[in-house]
Amino acid sequence: xxxxxxxxxxxxxxxxxxxxxxxxxxxxxxxxxxxxxxxxxxxxxxxxxxxxxxxxxxxxxxxxxxxxxxxxxxxxxxxxxxxxxxxxxxxxxxxxxxxxxxxxxxxxxxxxxxxxxxxxxxxxxxxxxxxxxxxxxxxxxxxxxxxxxxxxxxxxxxxxxxxxxxxxxxxxxxxxxxxxxxxxxxxxxxxxxxxxxxxxxxxxxxxxxxxxxxxxxxxxxxxxxxxxxxxxxxxxxxxxxxxxxxxxxxxxxxxxxxxxxxxxxxxxxxxxxxxxxxxxxxxxxxxxxxxxxxxxxxxxxxxxxxxxxxxxxxxxxxxxxxxxxxxxxxxxxxxxxxxxxxxxxxxxxxxxxxxxxxxxxxxxxxxxxxxxxxxxxxxxxxx
Amino acid sequence: xxxxxxxxxxxxxxxxxxxxxxxxxxxxxxxxxxxxxxxxxxxxxxxxxxxxxxxxxxxxxxxxxxxxxxxxxxxxxxxxxxxxxxxxxxxxxxxxxxxxxxxxxxxxxxxxxxxxxxxxxxxxxxxxxxxxxxxxxxxxxxxxxxxxxxxxxxxxxxxxxxxxxxxxxxxxxxxxxxxxxxxxxxxxxxxxxxxxxxxxxxxxxxxxxxxxxxxxxxxxxxxxxxxxxxxxxxxxxxxxxxxxxxxxxxxxxxxxxxxxxxxxxxxxxxxxxxxxxxxxxxxxx
Numbered sequence: 001x002x003x004x005x006x007x008x009x010x011x012x013x014x015x016x017x018x019x020x021x022x023x024x025x026x027x028x029x030x031x032x033x034x035x036x037x038x039x040x041x042x043x044x045x046x047x048x049x050x051x052x053x054x055x056x057x058x059x060x061x062x063x064x065x066x067x068x069x070x071x072x073x074x075x076x077x078x079x080x081x082x083x084x085x086x087x088x089x090x091x092x093x094x095x096x097x098x099x100x101x102x103x104x105x106x107x108x109x110x111x112x113x114x115x116x117x118x119x120x121x122x123x124x125x126x127x128x129x130x131x132x133x134x135x136x137x138x139x140x141x142x143x144x145x146x147x148x149x150x151x152x153x154x155x156x157x158x159x160x161x162x163x164x165x166x167x168x169x170x171x172x173x174x175x176x177x178x179x180x181x182x183x184x185x186x187x188x189x190x191x192x193x194x195x196x197x198x199x200x201x202x203x204x205x206x207x208x209x210x211x212x213x214x215x216x217x218x219x220x221x222x223x224x225x226x227x228x229x230x231x232x233x234x235x236x237x238x239x240x241x242x243x244x245x246x247x248x249x250x251x252x253x254x255x256x257x258x259x260x261x262x263x264x265x266x267x268x269x270x271x272x273x274x275x276x277x278x279x280x281x282x283x284x285x286x287x288x289x290x291x292x293x294x295x296x297x298x299x300x301x302x303x304x305x306x307x308x309x310x311x312x313x314x315x316x317x318x319x320x321x322x323x324x325x326x327x328x329x330x331x332x333x334x335x336x337x338x339x340x341x342x343x344x345x346x347x348x349x350x351x352x353x354x355x356x357x358x359x360x361x362x363x364x365x366x367x368x369x370x371x372x373x374x375x376x377x378x379x380x381x382x383x
Numbered sequence: 384x385x386x387x388x389x390x391x392x393x394x395x396x397x398x399x400x401x402x403x404x405x406x407x408x409x410x411x412x413x414x415x416x417x418x419x420x421x422x423x424x425x426x427x428x429x430x431x432x433x434x435x436x437x438x439x440x441x442x443x444x445x446x447x448x449x450x451x452x453x454x455x456x457x458x459x460x461x462x463x464x465x466x467x468x469x470x471x472x473x474x475x476x477x478x479x480x481x482x483x484x485x486x487x488x489x490x491x492x493x494x495x496x497x498x499x500x501x502x503x504x505x506x507x508x509x510x511x512x513x514x515x516x517x518x519x520x521x522x523x524x525x526x527x528x529x530x531x532x533x534x535x536x537x538x539x540x541x542x543x544x545x546x547x548x549x550x551x552x553x554x555x556x557x558x559x560x561x562x563x564x565x566x567x568x569x570x571x572x573x574x575x576x577x578x579x580x581x582x583x584x585x586x587x588x589x590x591x592x593x594x595x596x597x598x599x600x601x602x603x604x605x606x607x608x609x610x611x612x613x614x615x616x617x618x619x620x621x622x623x624x625x626x627x628x629x630x631x632x633x634x635x636x637x638x639x640x641x642x643x644x645x646x647x648x649x650x651x652x653x654x655x656x657x658x659x660x661x662x663x664x665x666x667x668x
Contacts, residue, residue: 005658031472052657057471057650062497066464069457069494073437073468076455077476081468099458226453226469227476229432233399233448235456244402245448245456 005054009191016154016180017042017084019187020110021050023158024082026189028197029108030056031074031081033067035089038122039178040112043084064089068096072105076234078225080162084110086178087129088119090136097171098137101260103234104169104213104221106200108161111173112181115365124367125178127290127341133173134319140257142264144271145173145319147289151185157316163198164271168263169220175318177341179291179369203230213256214241219263264320273316274325278304282311284379285333287326287350289315292339292369299375310379318346326353333357335382339370358382397421397431399451406445408516410596410604412563412589413443416510419566419587420481421450423573434477437466439486441517443510443589446481460491463498466505474504474647477577484511484525488544492524499553502581504645508573509584511546512591520594527628531598548623550584551639557583558623558639562611563590565635572637581645588633 007026014022021043024032032051034044044060051058057074061067064085071081085093090111100107115121116128129136133145144164148157158174165172201222203210212232215221221241224230237245238253246252264271278300279285288296293314303310313329315322326349330336336354338347339362347361360382364370392398398421407413424434431452438447440459447454453476457465462480470478480487487495487509498505514532515521522535525546529538550558557579559572569587576583590596590607601607611633618626619636626634 031468033468052654055654055658057654059467059471059650061464061467062493065461066467066494066497069461069464070468070471072457073455073465073470074472075468076453077469077472079472081472095458096461099461103455226435227433227473231431231452231454233402233454233456235448236458237456242401 007192008189010189012187012189013184014151014187015042015182015184016148016151016176017112017182018046019151019154020084020158020174020176021046022189023155024108024162025050025054025056026155026195027080027159027162029080029082029162030054031071031079032057032083033059033061033070033074033081034083034085035061035064035067037086037089039114039181040084040086040110042181043110064092065096068093068100068109071107072096072100072103075105075107076226080106080166082108082110084112086112086114086122087116087126090129090132094132094136098139098141099236100171101137101141101143102236104223105171106165106169106223107171108158108165109171109173110158111175113175113177121366123178125291125341125369126365127177127292127345130175130318130342131345133175140261142170142261143173143319144168144170144264144317145175147175147315147318148180149290149293149314150180151183152187154180155187155189159195163196166198166200167220168267168271169200169223170264175290177290207231211241212243213239215259215263219259219266268320271317271320272322272325274322275314275316277312277314279311279313279329279333281309282329282332283309283334284337284382285311285313285329286337286339286375286379287313287315288339289318289346292341295370295372296339296375298372299379302372302376303379308379321349321353323349323353326350327355330354330357335360337362337375337378337382339364339375339378341365341369394421394425397424397451398449402448405449407442408593410590410592410607411442412512412587412591413446413510415563415566416443416481416508416587416589417446417449419570420508420573422570423577426570427574427577429477429577433475434479435469437462437469437478437480439482439491441483441486441515443481443483444486460486460489461494462486463491463494463505463507467498467503470504471647471650474651478504479506479508481508484509484513484546485515485523488546488549489524496549496553499550499555499582499584501646502554502556502643504581504647506576506583507585509546509586510589511586512589512595514591514595516591516594520598532595533598543628545623545626545628546586547626547638551623554582555584555639556581556641556643559584559637560586560588560626560635562588562615562633562635564608564611564615575640580648581643588628
């Protein structure tokens, strides 16, 4: 409909935050609400310029609580919606992330992780929010979280996040970090027809027969929009298939909450992506994600040159946790090494999945992620 | 007509009968607020398919569930932030927030002043019952000085907000206050709000005899309504800063009715201009 309404198809040199913003537009996102925060601000800045060119909405809200609430509202009108933040804002969003889970709202939340806790180190990277991604809002629920390791993936996985959020009607979290957010790299943006865009299932029934929370076989209910005449109700209270509150029924609570968990866990094989390099014959496998996986790959290559049978499992999906994949490499590997930019978070999941295979944890905090040499050292030590 | 009357309430089409009976106590004013809202919808012949009712948490927060429209019951305090997303994403929808004083002005106070400042095209109906009824009657941002609640057992020492003044100062284009006794004028104000562009605020002083009144020597709905009757003074277009609520005087009326472009209108005009300019640039090249 409009002049500049074109994706930047081609090769570009850009930073990760901008790539994420372009990925959102490519995915069909037409509503962004946010609040300035280092190191995610560039996403908002770029979208404030780009969204209007696509007829989309950019709005700066009064805080992250409002931003999260606003994208839920926008999603209920049928738009693909996103917000972006970092640790302190991610904490503020948690209650409404729970609301999005409970009302099964497709939306994307980008967390460009910095050093925490509290205000912490705004300009330094971290991987300290990965457990918060899973457990941050109260109550039990399933959620999807992805971990980009490059500027290209800030573009690609933003699109993937939108697609997953639409298919499973669940808030999907893009857990970047300050480095992938601020680093400049080459990004290839495909032509529009090469970009896969998924949309939420629409109701296939007459208006009067629509039950907004009646799931299909995939455990996901079709979703109507406000204004289409379905006149449906959604609430953060425990509700039945009609969306009506049922706050004193154990049966409704059990059925609803189990489904919210199972629509992710039972579809985990379809959701999960990992990247395996040289793991088939590996004695030592490094399990890493995000920017740390780049150093880990370099370390694994160095190890191979030094005659060490090393491999890398890079987790693209953090949640649902790739339990089966880790369990499988743990069957043949003698040792697993997990480097993380935190005091030990995802390593616990790896330990759980690895069962009897020893897992060695390598923690790092502050400005720089692990160097390849540090990871290589850890591999040597753990032998 | 006779048959219709026998079959049910004439306003049944505005209500979600599966959700009735409601949860409200005897003597509560929320039913009157809902009744006036529904009357306003009926008198304006509003298109119910294009109406979204949003509520926060609290007794009156159940209104979203009771109205037969698209509706959403948000987290505590966030009704306006959610509603902003709806209104901006689809400006053709009429978005009404019906919520309480604690929800809109304590936990949600920041969203209120900013939605008003932006002149977001949302109509807010606030039932002000001077306390947190749903949780059993705690002191809140509108509890009068010296009033007794379960958390001000020695008398409230906090100064209450003057909601009409706050709304006016924050930028609302329409501000009115009535009590549940003023059903016709309240209905007219809701109608006026529904017909205006921009952020409109209608405060309804509402009786809460079961929870608030019983601690404050007004044990029945009737006693609370008698207070409203005795104390209310209509002073339309007087200074909202002076629109006090005391045991002796409840100033009611319309306080603000001005014209100002709404946020969504400015935003969508801006988007159109940006795209026209972008088109010209493409042609130039």
